[in-house]
Amino acid sequence: xxxxxxxxxxxxxxxxxxxxxxxxxxxxxxxxxxxxxxxxxxxxxxxxxxxxxxxxxxxxxxxxxxxxxxxxxxxxxxxxxxxxxxxxxxxxxxxxxxxxxxxxxxxxxxxxxxxx
Amino acid sequence: xxxxxxxxxxxxxxxxxxxxxxxxxxxxxxxxxxxxxxxxxxxxxxxxxxxxxxxxxxxxxxxxxxxxxxxxxxxxxxxxxxxxxxxxxxxxxxxxxxxxxxxxxxxxxxxxxxxx
Numbered sequence: 001x002x003x004x005x006x007x008x009x010x011x012x013x014x015x016x017x018x019x020x021x022x023x024x025x026x027x028x029x030x031x032x033x034x035x036x037x038x039x040x041x042x043x044x045x046x047x048x049x050x051x052x053x054x055x056x057x058x059x060x061x062x063x064x065x066x067x068x069x070x071x072x073x074x075x076x077x078x079x080x081x082x083x084x085x086x087x088x089x090x091x092x093x094x095x096x097x098x099x100x101x102x103x104x105x106x107x108x109x110x111x112x113x114x115x116x
Numbered sequence: 117x118x119x120x121x122x123x124x125x126x127x128x129x130x131x132x133x134x135x136x137x138x139x140x141x142x143x144x145x146x147x148x149x150x151x152x153x154x155x156x157x158x159x160x161x162x163x164x165x166x167x168x169x170x171x172x173x174x175x176x177x178x179x180x181x182x183x184x185x186x187x188x189x190x191x192x193x194x195x196x197x198x199x200x201x202x203x204x205x206x207x208x209x210x211x212x213x214x215x216x217x218x219x220x221x222x223x224x225x226x227x228x229x230x231x232x
Contacts, residue, residue, distance in 0.1 A: 005134045005137075008131075008132075008134070008137065009132055009133065009134060012128050012129075012131040012132035013128075013129070013132040015124075015128045015198075016124075016125055016128035016129040016132055017125070018121045018124075018125060021121075021124065021201070024205060025205060025208070028205045028206075028208040028209040028212070029208055029209075029212060030212055074209060076206070076209055079202055079205070079206070082131075082198075082202075083199075083202060085137070086195055086198075086199060089140060089141060089144045089195070090144075090192070090195070092141070092144040092145055093144040093145075093190060093192055096144070096145060096146055
């Protein structure tokens with residue numbers, strides 16, 4: 001649970017930044033080198049590398065170096081962590097809505113009986 | 117797009133903290149007062165209020181005051197913002213996987229023909 005909490009912290013934090021989301025969106029289309037990822041961004045390379053580090057720590061991406069070129073790949077499984085968390089919350093609130101609906105229906109039926 | 121980006125920043129940031137996720141999980145079960153939300157947490161009230169402020173700013177929750185009691189409610193629609201974003205990325209990478217699969221199949225068929 002603690003581990004899962006830490007993973008959730010990292011993935012939500014990684015995606016809370018528009019530059020990092022743009023990098024993830026780019027990598028959804030296929031692997032890219034650090035230079036390719038940096039090209040559309042108007043920021044210094046060290047800043048780009050910092051963003052990539054946050055993404056790697058969250059396990060949303062992985063990278064490998066061949067010679068002087070580092071290539072980044074998406075790791076879609078990290079999305080599952082947060083999707084599962086949201087899914088669990090959704091189950092709870094939908095169950096609550098169902099119970100409320102059943103209760104209101106029941107009340108309405110009792111009210112209709114009294115009115116007869 | 118800029119507005120949507122700002123909303124995504126806020127929701128992802130709000131959910132990047134385990135205390136705020138615990139508050140959201142509690143509110144999925146139904147509305148709760150600030151004291152009820154603070155009870156299971158071992159932290160000072162100002163810290164609790166700060167977390168609630170971040171959640172309200174992200175529109176994951178809303179709150180209303182009646183007399184001296186503030187009650188918080190979940191706003192599940194804010195989840196949709198990030199679910200839609202993830203869904204869009206998923207469409208892109210799944211389309212890419214489909215194309216790769218088709219390409220590999222095509223290569224294998226050509227290879228089989230040559231082998232005959």
